[in-house]
Amino acid sequence: MSDKPVVTRIAPSPTGAMHIGTARTALFNWLYARHTGGKYLLRVEDTDRERSTEAAVQVIFDGLSWLGIEADETPVFQASRADRHAAAVAEMLARGSAYRDFMTPDELEAERTAARAEGRVVRSPWREAAPNDAPDRPFVVRLKAPLDGETVIDDQVKGRVVFQNKDLDDLILLRTDGTPTYNLAVVVDDHEMGVTHVIRGDDHLNNAARQTLIYQGLGWTPPVWAHLPLIHGPDGTKLSKRHGAQAVGEFADMGYLPEAMRNYLAKLGWGHGDDEIFNDEQAIAWFDIKDVVGAPARLDWDKLNHLNNHYIRLAEPGRLADLVAAILKSRDWPPHDGDLEKLASVIPFVRDGAKTTLELADAVIFALKRRPLAMSDKGKELLNEETRARLGRLRDVYATQGVWDVPSLEAVNRGFAESEGVGLGKIGPALRQVLSGGSPAPDLAGALVSLGKDESLGRLDDALSLGG
């Protein structure tokens, strides 16, 4: 709220996969920090020891670095800060803004039922108990929240949200085993990490009010809040596995480029006028939390594909070659010497129609095939006597062709068809089969160029000698 430098953070919990919504939240935090010249931090919320695993932590690191949004400082692990959390609770106890609650699980359950029936919030009888009434049994520490008045969240996305304090319960700060709960840990960590802007999913909007009370109980100033709507599946329900993908890693495996994801995710819930395609510099220059849309957005595969295609067409062929090679390897495609170079030279001819690098991998196979190519049934059908003779003459034309590029070969093909007195339609399909062996391939000239003169002539010779 002041002119302090902005500090944002992403605080995922390592529970197995990193949801794409978490990735977008990270993106927005990153964009806002960059936009304001502030810092963007990462904190791993691993206080749930049962679910947190090292592998799950790695998933978060991998997902974030794949997306290209690196934190400005080394990650903080929440579990390692337990002593700080405990100290904060001790402070609250001392200040009288927290109390020990000795309710048994059964009593709590009964109170919960009663409270719900009466349409009110759970209240503990220990809230006003004298300190020396303390029985000798396990207890939790609860926030002693105000019973009346209101708590206002001046949210940057949702606007002014007012909560009646009577509707806010005394949340648990420390569990029976002395470990801190999420709401306490978040407040303590955010405060001590110097976080100025908490930008997170709007499933936390209610928590913001209660966390504000904790800030007050500690005598601290709450951060600026910004609650982002969630990302839904194409059908408007919560995004889940059955929508095709949910985790960041899955998008990577499906052949999406990180810059395409960044552009697409940025456009989900935020926008800058009519701009659809923009790079990181533009996004950083334009981004402001205040422009984030308050309503949930649905994941639109068509649009993601469109953007991914755009970025595939922009990418360095060498980089795409590496990506495609990795995909082919995972399909047990045996690599040969020079394949990587071949890929880089072929990719420019086949990338226009590729929505993902998976499709790019499909599109490139025709060029990697080794002679002699197996002829498809369709190819055999097309190669009748007449066509065979014609391709023979075309082969001789190619043999004398010096400049082997797209414009020249297009001219050659047209000229040849003319000299034969037929349309290209009489030649193209058969030639395509001969060159590609029935695999998807670019247009004729593109196929010839990406194959190279020697390979093209070789494949022609193979086909023409077949059944002589």
Place this chain on the structure above:
RNA sequence: GGUCCCUUCGUCUAUCGGUUAGGACGCCAGGUUUUCAACCUGGAGAGAGCGGUUCAACUCCGCUAGGGACUGCCA
């Protein structure tokens, strides 16, 4: 049940009370064409409903309906 959030073309969105409600993806039609794409041109397509405030409402307010979140000693 209680508290809170959300609601413009199929989808993502623009619109700071006055616009023929704009763009993008997708869709449809046509063009180009040797396949599939890509590409070019054109087209259809929206303010959830009902009240109110105002000279004027998609925009402000209220109600209803429909989605969603929270209501855990999970985060």
